[in-house]
Amino acid sequence: MTASPLSLVCPAGTPAALDAAVEAGADAVYCGFADATNARNFPGLNFSPVEMRAAVARTHKAGRSLYIAINTFPRAGEEAAWHRAVDNAAEAGADAVILADLGLLAYAQATHPSLRLHLSVQAAASTPEAIRYLAQTFGVQRVVLPRVLTLAEVTELTAAVAPVETEVFAFGGMCVMAEGRCQLSSYVTGQSPNTHGVCSPAGAVQFRREPGGDVTARLGNVTIDRHPAGAPAGYPTLCKGRFRANATTGYLFEEPTSLNAADHIPGLIKAGVRALKIEGRQRGRAYVARVVGEFRRAIDAAVAGGFTVPDLASEMEGGRATAGAYDRRWR
Amino acid sequence: MSLDPTDPPPLSPVLLAGLAARVLPPLPLLGRPLAGPVAARLSQMAFDRLRRRHEPVFQRLAVLGERAFLVDPSDLPVRFLLRPAGTRPGLWPIADGSTLPPAAATLRAPLAALLALLEGRVDGDSLFFSRQLMIEGDMEAVLILRNAVDGADIALERDLAARLPRRVLTMARRWYGDVDGLLHLMARAAHQPVALAVAEVQP
Numbered sequence: 001m002t003a004s005p006l007s008l009v010c011p012a013g014t015p016a017a018l019d020a021a022v023e024a025g026a027d028a029v030y031c032g033f034a035d036a037t038n039a040r041n042f043p044g045l046n047f048s049p050v051e052m053r054a055a056v057a058r059t060h061k062a063g064r065s066l067y068i069a070i071n072t073f074p075r076a077g078e079e080a081a082w083h084r085a086v087d088n089a090a091e092a093g094a095d096a097v098i099l100a101d102l103g104l105l106a107y108a109q110a111t112h113p114s115l116r117l118h119l120s121v122q123a124a125a126s127t128p129e130a131i132r133y134l135a136q137t138f139g140v141q142r143v144v145l146p147r148v149l150t151l152a153e154v155t156e157l158t159a160a161v162a163p164v165e166t167e168v169f170a171f172g173g174m175c176v177m178a179e180g181r182c183q184l185s186s187y188v189t190g191q192s193p194n195t196h197g198v199c200s201p202a203g204a205v206q207f208r209r210e211p212g213g214d215v216t217a218r219l220g221n222v223t224i225d226r227h228p229a230g231a232p233a234g235y236p237t238l239c240k241g242r243f244r245a246n247a248t249t250g251y252l253f254e255e256p257t258s259l260n261a262a263d264h265i266p267g268l269i270k271a272g273v274r275a276l277k278i279e280g281r282q283r284g285r286a287y288v289a290r291v292v293g294e295f296r297r298a299i300d301a302a303v304a305g306g307f308t309v310p311d312l313a314s315e316m317e318g319g320r321a322t323a324g325a326y327d328r329r330w331r
Numbered sequence: 332m333s334l335d336p337t338d339p340p341p342l343s344p345v346l347l348a349g350l351a352a353r354v355l356p357p358l359p360l361l362g363r364p365l366a367g368p369v370a371a372r373l374s375q376m377a378f379d380r381l382r383r384r385h386e387p388v389f390q391r392l393a394v395l396g397e398r399a400f401l402v403d404p405s406d407l408p409v410r411f412l413l414r415p416a417g418t419r420p421g422l423w424p425i426a427d428g429s430t431l432p433p434a435a436a437t438l439r440a441p442l443a444a445l446l447a448l449l450e451g452r453v454d455g456d457s458l459f460f461s462r463q464l465m466i467e468g469d470m471e472a473v474l475i476l477r478n479a480v481d482g483a484d485i486a487l488e489r490d491l492a493a494r495l496p497r498r499v500l501t502m503a504r505r506w507y508g509d510v511d512g513l514l515h516l517m518a519r520a521a522h523q524p525v526a527l528a529v530a531e532v533q534p
Contacts, residue, residue: 014482016451043471044391044478202470209467233460256460284481287454315457 004303006269009067009167010292011281013045018055018066020285025296028065030098031055032197032281037085038069039122040281041197053092065095069281071120072197073101073180083107090115098144099123100180105138118167119143122180122194128160135164142167144277146179151264151326155271165274170261171291172279173317174324176254177239184238184253188220200237207236217241232256232319256318262295262309264326265302287315370424374411377491378422384490388483391475392416398472401434404442415476436468451481 010026012018021029032038034046047055052068059066068089074082082104089097090112097115099105100122108115121144125131134140142165145154149168158166177184182199186192189204206218209229217225217236224241227233234240234256243252259279261268268276276299278291294310301307313319382389397417403410408427412434414420425431438445444463447453455477458464466473 014478016482016484042474042478044475202474205470207465207467207470209465215465229465230462233462235456283456284454284477285451287457290454314461315454317456317460319460 004299006265006273006299006303007167007275008292008295008299009275009277010288011172011278011283012055012288013040013042013281013283014285015047015051015055017281017283017285017288018059020289021292022059022062022064024289024292026064026292028067028095028275029055029059030067030069030277030281032069032071033085033088035081035085036075036195036197037072037082039071039120039193039197040069041072042282043202045282049088049092052088052094056093060093067096067098067118068092068094069098069120070104071098071100071122073122073194074104075195079103079107083111086112086115096142102138105134105140109138116141120180121146121169124178124180126157128157131157131161131164135161141165142274144168147175147259148178148325150328151267151271154268154273154326158272162272166272167275167277168261168268168273169259169279170265170268170276170295171312172259172283173235174254174257174259174322175239176324182239185219188222188238200235205236234318255320257320257322258316258318259324260312260316260321261323261326262298262312263323265298266307269302283315291315374422374424378413378420381485381490382420385483385485388479388485389415389420391479395435395472395475398435398469399432400472400476401431401437402445403437403439404445405439406441434468435472436466436470438473439465439467446487448477449480450485450487451483455481 004027007027008025009028009030010021010024012021012029012031018029018031031052032040032046033052034048035041038046040046056066068085070082070085070089072082082101086097086099086104086108095116096118097108098118098120099108100120105117105119108117117138117140119125119131119134119140119142123134124146125134125143126146126149131140131143134143143161144167145157147169149157154166154168175182180194182194183192185199185201186194189201191198191201191204193199200219204220208216208218210216210226213229214226215229215233216223219236219238219241222238222241224236224238224243226242239253240251240256241253242249245252265276276295278295280287280291291312294312298307298310313321392415395416397414399412399414401410402413410425410427410431412423412425412432440448440458440463444453444458448455448458448464455464459466
């Protein structure tokens with residue numbers, strides 16, 4: 001693999017997905033522990049401390065990096081679990097931890113001064129002032145930008161916060177809310193990605209096939225969608241539900257669609273963005289292998305002066321893609 | 332909750348094979364191949380072998396306790412009850428028309444999709460987004476199963492046929508290739524009138 005100005009950061013929810021990401025050409029892989037300390041706390045997913053140590057060793061042997069996401073906010077009185085996660089990450093030899101909470105940033109800096117700190121998208125830092133403050137106070141070296149910025153805004157921000165590196169989402173689930181502050185899941189289920197690490201917890205989701213063949217999706221006690229059996233589907237989250245308002249039924253918040261910013265790879269390289277992030281630690285290793293492989297080829301081609309947009313339609317939520325805010329024309 | 336067993340499955344080569352097996356006199360057993368004790372024994376043998384070869388995966392699945400899954404290949408006249416853990420783990424075939432046992436969740440998809448999912452060759456969310464995979468019931472149990480299996484590196488040919496002589500495997504692959512090609516041809520032929528009708532109404 002040739003050295004690229006744009007590092008490809010890829011998801012892994014299981015050791016098998018991690019191996020798939022490395023094999024497909026990831027420069028770095030990000031993972032989480034199997035508890036509420038990370039924002040993909042789904043049943044059967046993630047790594048034990050023992051598995052994480054083995055994962056770091058395998059990743060380093062392949063010459064790649066491993067980041068550990070500890071990107072939820074400690075619940076009052078339960079900070080010890082989050083501190084332990086940071087300690088375990090440092091002991092495992094992680095190349096960086098991805099944090100959102102100010103107290104956890106302070107703990108990591110004080111306890112493990114040589115541990116590299118990345119700011120999670122969950123921190124929703126999107127101004128030069130906020131990013132500079134976090135860099136100066138805690139030594140944050142990279143910030144993952146929210147998915148609400150245009151390419152022009154990403155370019156401007158990247159220049160303004162240098163030498164702090166910027167990382168942006170390139171593919172996968174769309175979350176257009178102010179991340180780390182969204183309360184929709186918590187409103188219906190009592191659990192949110194912010195403190196429990198899970199949006200729309202599986203225990204609150206129900207799909208039911210109606211007598212006429214339609215499929216009803218429910219989250220807690222709320223019906224969030226009903227559609228014909230063969231219609232494309234999205235994740236059962238409140239923000240992607242269809243509701244009736246003002247005599248019209250439609251998507252009130254956002255449509256089930258995947259982000260695909262592959263078109264913007266040349267522009268992001270030009271903007272000085274340091275890393276491109278693929279979302280999807282909850283996805284299978286087939287998704288990881290396919291998406292990472294396609295983005296590896298696209299980045300290498302863009303660096304070499306040529307560029308082709310990968311075809312990843314089959315992996316997309318709702319079967320559709322959007323360039324999201326990168327192309328935003330609304331205010 | 333349960334799926335409606337009277338729904339017609341999608342037209343596929345496997346379905347055509349099932350239909351053909353039902354109407355062709357020389358192959359009377361293939362129409363209901365998994366209802367008898369031999370099929371039950373084969374299912375259990377396959378399950379036991381997978382459990383031995385992928386012990387860490389089944390350790391991860393221990394949290395399921397007694398929860399069972401109804402696995403429904405939509406293009407076959409048979410379903411399977413899968414209980415990965417608990418006091419009596421196993422895989423049992425249930426012939427069409429039989430009373431369905433209680434299950435925590437139901438997974439319904441064409442056989443090829445279910446096998447691809449088992450081997451981690453396809454992403455479960457992608458199958459779900461395109462509605463090739465229908466899920467009902469205990470979603471937490473489904474995610475535990477899906478995530479454990481996806482990380483398992485299961486390869487059915489390697490795991491189940493490891494002790495078969497190479498010559499038998501080669502013959503089986505050749506036979507499967509011939510039959511699969513023929514069935515795909517039949518499926519395309521069966522779809523053709525629909526495709527022509529759709530082409531006519533499109534502007």
